[in-house]
Amino acid sequence: MVLNLRGASRRRERGAVIIWLTLFLLVLIGFGSLSVDVAKLAAARTQLQNAADAAALAGASALDPGTAMIVQPLAITRAQAAALSNKAFITDPQPVVLAAADVTFPTPLRVRVKVRREGSESVVTTLAQVLGIKQPSVTATATAKLDTVGTALCGVVPLGVSPNAGQNFQIGCANLYTLKTGGGAGGGGEYGAINFSYCANQGVCAGMNPSGGNTFRCLLTNGYCCPLTVGQVVDTESGNMAGPTKQAINSRFAADAVTTENICYSDYVSRGGTGQRVVLLPITTPVAGNRQVTILGFCAFFIRNRPGNGDIVGEFMYQVIAGTGGGSGTGPVVFSLRLVPNS
Known part of the structure; x- marks a missing residue:
């Protein structure tokens, strides 16, 4: 009788170990899957920032040679083309489409762009959907300006x-x-x-x-x-x-x-x-x-x-031209491009 009790106890212990091991593996797999989603979102954020940077610089390059101001329609076209040449995750990496309304001009020599993965173009997750995070929105913003050249390269x-x-x-x-x-x-x-x-x-x-x-x-x-x-x-x-x-x-x-x-x-x-x-x-x-x-x-x-x-x-x-800033802001000048903090 004592032997039977000991055998039953061992079977219960083995069963408990299997249950805990199964739960541990499920949690481990869950965290692994969630880490894939986190990595995907981080990659999408980096991809969008690269697209925003490229679009802002391309837009700011649309200088009118006669007025020394940015030609806004041309800047929008160039910014959209630069964004489209970059890709960011939805399910897999897809071209970044920049809306004209997301290209703005804080000053005559600055261009700000905002690129998005929102709505139907949000990043598609896997395990995060179980937690209610189905398609999180990701955005990135960049501002570029024209500087008077102090050093020509x-x-x-x-x-x-x-x-x-x-x-x-x-x-x-x-x-x-x-x-x-x-x-x-x-x-x-x-x-x-x-x-x-x-x-x-x-x-x-x-x-x-x-x-x-x-x-x-x-x-x-x-x-x-x-x-x-x-x-x-x-x-x-x-x-x-x-x-x-x-x-x-x-x-x-x-x-x-x-x-x-x-x-x-x-x-x-x-x-x-x-x-x-x-x-x-x-x-x-x-x-x-x-x-x-x-x-x-x-x-x-x-x-x-x-x-x-x-x-x-x-x-x-x-x-x-290719150069860096630091020149005089008045008189006959050429300009270089650079990214500046968003304000």
Whole structure:
């Protein structure tokens, strides 16, 4: 009788262990499934933030070259295209659709976007549905702004320009500026060219001697791709270098989809210009008669004509370039893009 009681006790103990083990496994599986949902929501949040960042930057790039303000309809289109090129989870990763109403403009130089996984496009969960969390909403917001460039990272050509004292470069087809003077018009042997310091491994012209006609031609064609900063002192380049100037500008014309001369920048854009005739220059203290100049800022010009005797004439415009902020907020400027805190 005693043996039977002991056997029954052991069977009850084994049964209890099995029950507890089953419960433990169920809880373990539950937590595992829930962790999958948590990871999926975290991934969706990251994906949406990446989409929001890309959309805000793309929207802010829609700068009007004539007014230095963001063109809002174009900004919305660019932001939507950038968002759509990103994916975020619903059941699986799907393209992010950005509503036009979710693109706003806190200031003329800022774009804010909000991307969503809400409603029918909410993130679909698995175990969380048992807890009543069927399709949680996830959103992300980003704001981008245009900053006046203090450091240009790539693309600057070796010509220093200076507006007349007390004036700024003026927008418009009627306002043409000499970016480099031709033969016989230089001051003290300087015609507008400047030297940039040795750039070892950046850009097409990397490793070339800082001075000389070959380097000037390469940089005028392709741009300098080491950083240049407001306040930096650079040397001037003496001599007209008419040959390298003509070769460089002719190369730019040949690479562009629009080669027609004597047209305005607005006509150039409407005809499908591809940007090779737009050059980025440093604004400097006057070049003529000086051996060194100081960089005061950066600006962009549309080249109207092929050079005759080494001269270059252009139309001023606002532009977005690769760079960082810190430049002056007034006068002829170019802009760079950056993300800023949402406010």
